[in-house]
Amino acid sequence: MVSSMEIEIISKETIKPSFPTSQNLRICQLSYLDQMMIRIHVPIIFFYLNNSHCIDQPDNAAKSQHLKGSLSEVLTHFYPLAGRFKDNAIIECNDAGVEFAEARVHGFLSDLLEKPDLDSLLQFVPCDVMPSNDITVPLLHVQANFFKCGSLALAVSTSHKFSDASTASTFFKCWSAIALGCMDESMLPKFVVGTTINPSMDSSTVLPPVHFNMPPNCPTTRFIFEESKITELKTRVTSAIVPKPTRVEAVTALLWKCANAARRTNLGLTTRPSAMAQAVNIRKRVSPPLSENSVGNLFATIVVSMEEGELDLARLVIQIREVLDVYNEDFLPRLLRDQNAFSKILGAGNQYSKILDRDDIDFYIFTSWCKLSFYDTDFGWGKPVWFTIPSVRSKNTMILKDTSDGKGIEALITLSAEDMAELKSNKEVLEFASVNPRVA
Structure with a gap:
């Protein structure tokens, strides 16, 4: 290295x-x-x-x-x-x-x-x-x-x-x-920014505090999930309620569960409450849908709580899907047209901040860059052999992105040093992922 x-x-x-x-x-x-x-x-x-x-x-x-x-x-x-x-x-x-x-x-x-x-x-x-x-x-x-x-x-x-x-x-x-x-x-x-579809708020409006947790000694490590392993993982998390889990849902559930297990091990606890936030691209989910080329921060954040002692991967996928379905069916279609949307966004931001302020719960931030065309960025001398997001040392952050073939997932995970050591040796993670292999 x-x-x-x-x-x-x-x-x-x-x-x-x-x-x-x-x-x-x-x-x-x-x-x-x-x-x-x-x-x-x-x-x-x-x-x-x-x-x-x-x-x-x-x-x-x-x-x-x-x-x-x-x-x-x-x-x-x-x-x-x-x-x-x-x-x-x-x-x-x-x-x-x-x-x-x-x-x-x-x-x-x-x-x-x-x-x-x-x-x-x-x-x-x-x-x-x-x-x-x-x-x-x-x-x-x-x-x-x-x-x-x-x-x-x-x-x-x-x-x-x-x-x-x-x-x-x-x-x-x-x-x-x-x-x-x-x-x-x-x-x-x-x-679409600054329009009646997605308005600006008064610049004097007091914003809720936004945390960016950058404590020292929080390494970032790559975990590679190949297509065949993701297929196996999706089979494991399949249920009657979610018969067709996505690859992002499957990998997210596994990493969330195992990161929580690492924290519990290091704290010497058998149970530990946990929650996760996941960014959701709203362009195709709002009504009317926006162009995929729409610029700006056009995403919402869902927050999912893990029940204490909950270790079943299929159940975690169900919880993630249920929260997302509520957003898709009730909240997002009206988001950009609802006069009360701003207050709802502020409420979600305050909920997010309150969880981050608590010491008795572990909070993880997930975002997916999958299905975006970064590997097609060719300036005339070929496509990139690799693209990545360098570590910004934001604790408990997990970014999922495509591997170069577009079929696997590369997870960029930032945890405390002691939690990362536990995660890298977790047998369930190693069953499906390789830790920082050579870029192919």
Whole structure:
């Protein structure tokens, strides 16, 4: 495992949209869903192998220029990203630009991929994930990290107050299509923030406190669930109530159960109450449905409680499905049109915060990036061999994403060091998952 590589910044510059943003688009209002989002930047890193046998393989300088040129073009469509926050309600789309850095990595990508150390990957990221001042910081940062072998780690960090995972997927889809010269109108972003569909709240509104638990010594580890193992796991969690569990439901239930077991073991307890929050993409669940290219934080969070002593995987899947069904059937269809939606969102946020404040319950945060097209991000030198989210050391966080074949699941799990040690040796987890294998 390579824990650290020396990285040398070669250059930094500001990239602006290739065409000025028109005056009627200069103000972008944030929706209340955006306004309630924690002030962090979410980093993503794409790793591209250098194909030295390809005659047309561009050199580092050509790759960098190609990225900057296509980035400038895509910013004309994602113009708020080139602006700056005025306050918690407005982005001034003033074409101030985004930051693009180029760096030299004194190491080889093959070494990094042998047993990736997610805790060290933040060194490839161009900005602090928790900026001290949103007003002056660009909404988007890019850093092209070139290895000795000519391979590339492209790190992109985006403000979560503008972008959720689906928005990021749409952005990369557009950027890579422009780079390949195959952009069409069906890929363009749809802006629904600040409209009557998804209104902004008064900027003076007091927001509920949002926690971002970053205690020291909380490592992040990869767990890989291959397709065949997920099929076995789905069979185990199948019940009469949930006859067709999804792969995300099955993996979520297993990890939640085993993380809770790890905590109980370390505390010397036989039972321990637990709850989990899961982000749910609402684009296709609201009425009327929104385009998958809709940008902004368009997700809701469901909270599910585990009954004390509850260890049955099938029962956990049932509990997750039942809560989700209530959201799908009762709450989400009316969310964007209901005049009382804001108070309901605040209520959910307060419930979330109260659970986090308790010491007598373990709380886990799950989010799924599965079925998003990140592995299709091709700028002209092939698709990434791997993409990942570096550790931001948020305790009890679990991010699920596709493996490169789109059939398995890669879970990025952050726990306390003692809980992680227990989870990595849990026999039930190891029956279905491998711990941090080499990136294929």
